Amino acid sequence: MVAYIIRRVIVGLLMLVAMSFIVFALFMKNPVDPAQFSCGKNCPPERIEETRQALGYDQPLLVQWGAFAKGVVVGREYPADEAMREANPELVTECAAPCLGYSQQLQMTVNDEIAEAAPVSISIALVAVTIWVVFGVLFGVLAAVFKGTLVDRGVVGATLSLYAFPTFFVGALLINFVAIKWGIFPAPGYVTIAEGGVGEWLLQLMLPGFTLAAVYMAGYVRMTRAFVLESMSEDYIRTAKSKGLKGGKVLFKHALRAALTPLVTMFGLDVAAVLGGAIITEDVFNYYGLGKLAVTANETYDLPTIVGLVLLLGALVIIANIVVDVLYAFIDPRVRVA
Amino acid sequence: MTDLSKTPETTLAKDGAFLSVRDLKVHFSTSDGIVKATDGLSFDLERGKTLGIVGESGSGKSVSSSAIMGLHRGTNAILSGEIMLDGVDLLKVSNEDMRKRRGRDVAMIFQDPLSAMHPYYSVGNQIMEAYQVHNDVTKREARKRAIEMLDRVGIPQPDRRVDDYPHQFSGGMRQRAMIAMGLINNPSLLIADEPTTALDVTVQAQILDLLQDLQRDFDAAVIIITHDLGVVAEMADDVLVMYAGRAVEYGPCKEILTNPEMPYTWGLLSSVPDLTASTEAKLIPIRGNPPSLLNPPPGCAFEPRCDHVAKVGGDLCRTVLPELTPAKSGGNHIRRCHIKNADEVYEAEILPEIAPDLVED
Numbered sequence: 196m197v198a199y200i201i202r203r204v205i206v207g208l209l210m211l212v213a214m215s216f217i218v219f220a221l222f223m224k225n226p227v228d229p230a231q232f233s234c235g236k237n238c239p240p241e242r243i244e245e246t247r248q249a250l251g252y253d254q255p256l257l258v259q260w261g262a263f264a265k266g267v268v269v270g271r272e273y274p275a276d277e278a279m280r281e282a283n284p285e286l287v288t289e290c291a292a293p294c295l296g297y298s299q300q301l302q303m304t305v306n307d308e309i310a311e312a313a314p315v316s317i318s319i320a321l322v323a324v325t326i327w328v329v330f331g332v333l334f335g336v337l338a339a340v341f342k343g344t345l346v347d348r349g350v351v352g353a354t355l356s357l358y359a360f361p362t363f364f365v366g367a368l369l370i371n372f373v374a375i376k377w378g379i380f381p382a383p384g385y386v387t388i389a390e391g392g393v394g395e396w397l398l399q400l401m402l403p404g405f406t407l408a409a410v411y412m413a414g415y416v417r418m419t420r421a422f423v424l425e426s427m428s429e430d431y432i433r434t435a436k437s438k439g440l441k442g443g444k445v446l447f448k449h450a451l452r453a454a455l456t457p458l459v460t461m462f463g464l465d466v467a468a469v470l471g472g473a474i475i476t477e478d479v480f481n482y483y484g485l486g487k488l489a490v491t492a493n494e495t496y497d498l499p500t501i502v503g504l505v506l507l508l509g510a511l512v513i514i515a516n517i518v519v520d521v522l523y524a525f526i527d528p529r530v531r532v533a
Numbered sequence: 534m535t536d537l538s539k540t541p542e543t544t545l546a547k548d549g550a551f552l553s554v555r556d557l558k559v560h561f562s563t564s565d566g567i568v569k570a571t572d573g574l575s576f577d578l579e580r581g582k583t584l585g586i587v588g589e590s591g592s593g594k595s596v597s598s599s600a601i602m603g604l605h606r607g608t609n610a611i612l613s614g615e616i617m618l619d620g621v622d623l624l625k626v627s628n629e630d631m632r633k634r635r636g637r638d639v640a641m642i643f644q645d646p647l648s649a650m651h652p653y654y655s656v657g658n659q660i661m662e663a664y665q666v667h668n669d670v671t672k673r674e675a676r677k678r679a680i681e682m683l684d685r686v687g688i689p690q691p692d693r694r695v696d697d698y699p700h701q702f703s704g705g706m707r708q709r710a711m712i713a714m715g716l717i718n719n720p721s722l723l724i725a726d727e728p729t730t731a732l733d734v735t736v737q738a739q740i741l742d743l744l745q746d747l748q749r750d751f752d753a754a755v756i757i758i759t760h761d762l763g764v765v766a767e768m769a770d771d772v773l774v775m776y777a778g779r780a781v782e783y784g785p786c787k788e789i790l791t792n793p794e795m796p797y798t799w800g801l802l803s804s805v806p807d808l809t810a811s812t813e814a815k816l817i818p819i820r821g822n823p824p825s826l827l828n829p830p831p832g833c834a835f836e837p838r839c840d841h842v843a844k845v846g847g848d849l850c851r852t853v854l855p856e857l858t859p860a861k862s863g864g865n866h867i868r869r870c871h872i873k874n875a876d877e878v879y880e881a882e883i884l885p886e887i888a889p890d891l892v893e894d
Contacts, residue, residue: 430648437602438663438714439636452653527653528698 251275296499305503316484322404335419358413366479422454467515471508550577585769646707657695705736777834784866794875
């Protein structure tokens with residue numbers, strides 16, 4: 196098992212190296228001049244040249260990528276050009292390992308950007324994941340138990356219609372009615388735990404959390420329903436029943452346990468995805484998380500930020516996959532031995 | 534005699550038999566109509582005795598035994614008739630009462646022990662669970678009892694193997710563990726649904742020996758469901774041959790195997806390979822397939838596959854369902870067939886085909 200995990204981690208790291216290179220290459224092959232973009236609209240040619248040097252865009256692709264990779268491992272200093280650093284020591288910015296780059300547009304290191312935005316995304320993700328897993332699995336089990344009845348159709352229908360609405364629509368609807376017209380929740384605005392305590396923090400996260408959960412919940416309801424129904428028809432369920440076990444024990448100990456494997460797989464990937472930022476939800480509620488950061492970086496052609504976010508998301512997905520594989524071993528003893 | 538043919542069950546019914554099934558019907562209502570999986574089944578079984586239920590897939594064997602276990606509760610199955618176990622009608626008791634009887638009074642072991650055990654829980658855990666649900670004991674006591682039972686069914690090093698998972702057991706050991714699970718509460722009725730079908734031939738004999746051995750110890754009534762007449766010959770005191778949801782022949786095992794009077798039973802016997810028989814003996818499969826149980830025709834269900842319809846004459850086989858009537862050979866042997874001289878037909882036509890050496894004697 197340990198050897199397996201080590202192997203997976205090494206493969207994961209190689210994938211990250213490849214990903215960073217591909218993002219670099221794609222970015223540089225683009226006809227838009229990133230230095231021009233960083234510098235702004237009314238930038239004189241010599242300033243553009245300066246910016247190009249400061250960001251290292253004057254170097255060949257491989258050299259740039261090498262400097263970036265080195266920065267991730269040991270950290271680096273900005274501006275990228277050594278002569279510029281010596282000429283203006285007051286402008287030098289330290290970027291400690293793992294340095295993901297420096298954004299000229301935002302005038303800060305990508306690490307700092309992420310450190311600022313990540314708590315917002317993590318908070319929204321936490322609330323959303325809790326809502327969709329608890330209610331998704333609960334409703335899914337309900338629908339399976341009452342298969343074919345009004346409960347089943349109601350639950351599946353309701354979650355599907357919620358899923359069918361675009362996220363920005365659900366979000367806007369919630370802001371307009373629940374927050375503004377009815378005043379059940381305060382108008383959205385992110386509050387840290389340090390500022391407002393856990394209660395206030397959670398309260399401000401309910402609407403975006405629910406909006407994001409609405410997207411995922413339908414999938415979990417349907418998957419849970421399908422897998423519970425599937426395992427309820429297995430032979431070992433008949434065995435459990437013929438032992439005289441109570442209905443609840445048959446359902447939760449025997450049927451749901453078997454349905455857990457596919458749910459955990461889905462869960463791992465979804466969590467990784469929402470931790471990397473919920474673009475639409477964050478945009479609608481104007482919460483400055485990783486999703487909104489990514490949108491802004493794309494609009495302003497901010498290469499270092501884009502590369503940093505792509506790598507972060509990639510790393511999250513890779514980690515989630517490894518964690519899911521390790522979880523399999525806990526769920527299914529057949530995996531443990533093999 | 535006329536009385537007997539009208540209510541043929543009385544020929545075998547001993548009042549107050551330990552298990553007495555009367556006119557059991559299990560019908561499933563589907564969108565295409567009603568499927569009559571079991572349609573009027575009656576039999577009796579005493580403690581310490583074994584009943585073999587024989588028939589092809591889809592003849593209603595497993596559906597009937599699931600009905601005894603009460604496993605159709607909560608499904609769309611419609612049950613009627615009577616299942617008297619030790620004086621209690623299992624079709625009338627409440628769901629909760631039936632649940633408590635399951636595993637305690639009536640236990641069941643299944644065909645494929647790999648799929649019948651939960652892959653995620655250890656063998657010991659699953660056996661303990663069966664014990665704990667009916668006995669107010671600590672985990673430690675349940676575990677001790679589970680190890681005892683594993684030892685009893687012949688699992689080597691049971692104190693160590695108790696923590697193994699089903700996939701770490703061999704097929705035969707899994708079936709032993711299933712038997713341990715079934716017998717842990719000392720049930721008075723054990724239903725074995727094709728217990729040896731998924732096993733190697735060598736292991737089959739061991740499992741059958743074990744079942745017989747345990748039956749003696751526990752004094753349980755055993756229903757063994759199979760399509761293997763060899764298993765029946767080995768195990769059963771009585772045999773019930775089922776076809777299309779109905780009993781077509783029922784009687785003491787020896788009677789049925791030596792003097793069968795129903796063409797379907799003949800077909801089953803002809804399909805059994807016999808290693809010791811002369812090489813002239815033919816293996817004759819029953820032609821065709823079992824009929825759909827949806828809207829069955831009015832006559833004998835076996836008529837489309839029967840080679841002996843001509844012996845009856847007229848449309849009788851196709852239009853009238855034969856009653857269960859006492860067989861010529863007497864005893865407690867009943868059969869469902871229009872052929873009047875079935876015993877003679879068997880001796881003259883069937884026996885020479887399947888066991889020529891027996892005829893010469």
